[in-house]
Amino acid sequence: MKIAFHAPLKSPDHPVPSGDRQMARMLIEALRLAGHKVDIASHLRIFLRDSSQAAFSALHHEAEREIERLRALWRRDGPPDAWFCYHPYYKSPDLIGPRLSAEFSIPYLTVESSYSSRRNQGAWKLAQDAVAAGARQAAVNVCLTQRDRQGLEATIPDGRYAMLAPFIDVMPFQSLGRAARDGFRLIAVAMMRPGDKMDSYRMLARALELVVDMPWSLTLVGDGPARSEVQNVFSPLPAERLDWAGEKPPQAIAGMLAGADLYVWPGCGEAYGLSYLEAQAAGLPVVAQRTGGVPEVVRDGETGLLPAEGDLVAFAAAVRRFLADETLTAQFGERARRFVFEERSLSAASRRLSEIFDVYVRKMA
Structure with missing residues (x-):
């Protein structure tokens, strides 16, 4: 037609x-x-x-x-x-x-x-x-x-x-291997702008303060008009744990995801979020909120953990659960990749x- x-x-x-x-x-x-x-x-x-x-x-x-x-x-x-x-x-x-x-x-x-x-x-x-x-x-x-x-x-x-x-188009993730990395790396990919995106950055920063006793680093991929405000809400966290990657072209995202262990993004006001599917295609489990259309793209308890909307403590606990169990992280990541390649x-x-x-x-x- x-x-x-x-x-x-x-x-x-x-x-x-x-x-x-x-x-x-x-x-x-x-x-x-x-x-x-x-x-x-x-x-x-x-x-x-x-x-x-x-x-x-x-x-x-x-x-x-x-x-x-x-x-x-x-x-x-x-x-x-x-x-x-x-x-x-x-x-x-x-x-x-x-x-x-x-x-x-x-x-x-x-x-x-x-x-x-x-x-x-x-x-x-x-x-x-x-x-x-x-x-x-x-x-x-x-x-x-x-x-x-x-x-x-x-x-x-x-x-x-x-x-x-x-x-999503899974082709960029087709032959992607898990990149070598030091320590447990979290990653989030999102524009830095007021509104829902800023709310998610704010919640993520506060949740990570609750797991600062554990070893991790965070790569933040994105830029935008609220960059200075985003940097401000993350300022209580140790600077050496944060990698401000800035905006990256779409073709670079797959490799960056493959270099991480866990995708963390609360998803405030999220319609569904294609970045969740991209992360899972790269073999990452997801921690997000059970809100909006997020459950349509992340299978709670199978490919990620989706605590209740607004529950900061539960969000931090979900991150902690993956930080404490590499085997669990690998199992969720394998299921996540299979889910996207076979069904999405x-x-x-x-x-x-x-x-x-x-x-x-x-x-x-």
């Missing part, structure tokens, strides 16, 4: 790296692996930073111009077979795809659409109305977490839903998308 792909929050070609951009790119690769021809239909960013009516109106005007451009293009060259929208939500609704899909009678699909009634404020309510309308129209809403599916079903019980587990790879996602298309899309195209 010829698929028009749109990610209203961040185009796959956006210059700033993020989990959203990474997942958009991987979805395109999974679709292509399944035999589809995928084109990025629009690079227009539809992002409503605050619930401003004026801002929402301006986005609508930009979307109208994009609709006119695509309408003319499709009338000349023919429409695609389907429109595939990644991650519409209350700040970033798809204001293009549903209109054109209805006009040209092609299937409309969403992936990682989300809806939360507590966001129904000001222009965000208008944006959520657009998200809900798109979900109702969709031939299928592909959900990456049960939380997203439940949020949609609560508002649109008659919608069509299918599950696709979060996944690009090829596994491609097969699952083919199943979803066969059930929900091909009969409408």
